[in-house]
Amino acid sequence: MTSQRLKILQELKKRKDHPTAEMIYREVSKDLPSITLATVYRNLNLLAELGQIQRFEINKEYHFDAHNENHQHLVCECCGFIDDIEEKKITDYALKNMIKKDFQVSKVNITYYGLCKKCKEKGEK
Amino acid sequence: MTSQRLKILQELKKRKDHPTAEMIYREVSKDLPSITLATVYRNLNLLAELGQIQRFEINKEYHFDAHNENHQHLVCECCGFIDDIEEKKITDYALKNMIKKDFQVSKVNITYYGLCKKCKEKGEK
DNA sequence: CTTTGTGCAAACGGTTTGCAACCTA
DNA sequence: TAGGTTGCAAACCGTTTGCACAAAG
Numbered sequence: 001m002t003s004q005r006l007k008i009l010q011e012l013k014k015r016k017d018h019p020t021a022e023m024i025y026r027e028v029s030k031d032l033p034s035i036t037l038a039t040v041y042r043n044l045n046l047l048a049e050l051g052q053i054q055r056f057e058i059n060k061e062y063h064f065d066a067h068n069e070n071h072q073h074l075v076c077e078c079c080g081f082i083d084d085i086e087e088k089k090i091t092d093y094a095l096k097n098m099i100k101k102d103f104q105v106s107k108v109n110i111t112y113y114g115l116c117k118k119c120k121e122k123g124e125k
Numbered sequence: 126m127t128s129q130r131l132k133i134l135q136e137l138k139k140r141k142d143h144p145t146a147e148m149i150y151r152e153v154s155k156d157l158p159s160i161t162l163a164t165v166y167r168n169l170n171l172l173a174e175l176g177q178i179q180r181f182e183i184n185k186e187y188h189f190d191a192h193n194e195n196h197q198h199l200v201c202e203c204c205g206f207i208d209d210i211e212e213k214k215i216t217d218y219a220l221k222n223m224i225k226k227d228f229q230v231s232k233v234n235i236t237y238y239g240l241c242k243k244c245k246e247k248g249e250k
Numbered sequence: 251c252t253t254t255g256t257g258c259a260a261a262c263g264g265t266t267t268g269c270a271a272c273c274t275a
Numbered sequence: 276t277a278g279g280t281t282g283c284a285a286a287c288c289g290t291t292t293g294c295a296c297a298a299a300g
Contacts, residue, residue, distance in 0.1 A: 002273075002280060021265080036282050041265060043280095057182055060290085061264065074228050087222050094215050094235060101210065103199050105239040110219060114230040127255060127298075146290080161257050166290060168255090185265080186289065 004028075004035055005043045009066070012044075012053060018063040018073070018082045056109060058082065072110040078119035085112075129153075129160055130168045134191070137169075137178060143188040143198070143207040181234060183207065197235040203244035210237075 007028050012019065025040045044064050048055040054065040058075055067084065070091050074083040091108050098105050115123065132153050137144065150165045169189050173180040179190040183200055192209065195216050199208040216233050223230050240248065 004281075034282070037264095038266075038283080039281060045266095057185060060182065060185060074226075076228075077231065083228070085226065090219050090222055093218050094237075097212050097215055098237060101199075102242040102245075103201075103208070103237065103239055104245050105237045106202065107238040109234070109236045109238070111234045112219075112223060112228065112230045113232040113234070114228055117227040120227075120229050129256075159257070162289095163258080163291075164256060170291095 004032060004039055005047075007032055007035075008040055008043045009047060009052070012064055013066040015066075016084075018056075018065050020061050020063055024064070056111075058111070072112070074112045074114070074116070076116035076119055077113050078115055078123070081116050081118075083116070129157060129164055130172075132157055132160075133165055133168045134172060134177070137189055138191040140191075141209075143190050145186050145188055149189070181236075183236070197237070199237045199239070199241070201241035201244055202238050203240055203248070206241050206243075208241070 008024055011024055011027050017023075021037065021040045021044055024044065025035070025037050028035055028040065044053065044055065044062075047053045048064070052066075052068075054068060055062050056065070056073070057063070058073075059080075063082065069086070070088050072085050072087060072090060074085060076082075090110060094108050094110065095105060133149060136149055136152050142148075146162065146165050146169055149169065150160070150162050153160055153165065169178065169180065169187075172178045173189070177191075177193075179193065180187050181190070181198070182188070183198075184205075188207065194211070195213050197210050197212060197215060199210060201207075215235060219233050219235065220230060
C-alpha cells in the first residue's frame with residue numbers, strides 16, 4: 001500500500017459523486033503533485049478487481065464508486081449528474097428472476113437514464 | 126435512404142447477436158466493398174437517435190440491436206457472449222419504483238454479468 | 251439544384267503499456 | 276535485496292470529424 005494508492009482510495013471514499021479517473025487525479029495531484037494519471041488508473045482498476053470499489057461505464061468513460069452496497073444509478077442525460085438509489089428491492093427482484101435461467105449471475109447493473117429534477121424544471125420554463 | 130444505410134439496417138435486423146460497428150462493417154463490406162467504417166458508425170448512430178435501433182455499451186464498445194422491445198441483456202464475462210432476456214416484468218418493476226422519485230426516466234438499462242451455460246460447464250470440469 | 255450522405259484520412263480522447271528508476275516490506 | 280509500484284512517454288483502439296466529391300430527392 002503506497003501513499004498514492006492510499007490517497008486515491010481516501011479521495012474516492014470521501015466523495016459522493018461518481019468520479020472518473022481524471023477527476024480523482026485532479027484532486028489527488030494537489031497533495032501528490034508528481035502523481036500520474038496512469039497511476040490513478042492502475043490503482044483504481046486494481047481496487048475494482050479486488051472488489052473494494054465499483055467501476056462502471058457511462059458514455060464511454062469509467063466512473064468509480066467506493067460505495068459497495070447493492071445500489072443503482074440515475075444518470076441525467078442533460079447535465080450528466082449521477083445519483084445513487086438504494087432500491088435493494090429492485091436488484092433482488094431482478095436477481096430472483098434469474099434463478100431459473102441457465103446463467104450464473106455475478107453482478108447486476110441497473111442504470112436509469114433521464115432528467116434530474118433541476119434539468120426538468122429548467123426545461124419546463 | 127441510401128443503399129449503405131439500407132444494407133446496414135438489414136444486416137443488423139437479420140442478426141440475433143449484438144454486433145459492434147466493426148462486425149456490421151465486415152459483413153456489409155462483402156456487398157458494398159467501398160463502404161467505410163465511418164459510414165457504418167454514422168448510420169448506426171443516426172438510427173439509434175431515431176429510435177429505430179438500440180445502442181448500448183459493454184466493455185468500452187458500442188453494441189447495436191435492432192430488437193426494440195423492452196428487454197435486458199446477459200453478458201458472459203468469460204466468452205463475451207451477449208444474450209437477450211425478455212423479462213418485461215423486471216423493467217416494469219424497476220420503472221414503477223421510480224415513479225415516486227424526482228427523476229424523469231426515459232430509459233432503463235439492466236445488464237447481468239456472469240457466466241453463460243457453456244463457460245460454466247467448461248469451468249466446472 | 252439543394253440537401254444529405256459518402257469515402258478518405260486525420261484527429262480525438264479515454265485508457266493502457268513498456269521501461270527504467272524507485273519504494274517498501 | 277527482491278518484487279511490486281511509480282512516472283514518463285508513447286502506443287492503443289474504438290469512435291468522431293473535416294473536407295471534397297457523389298448521390299438523392
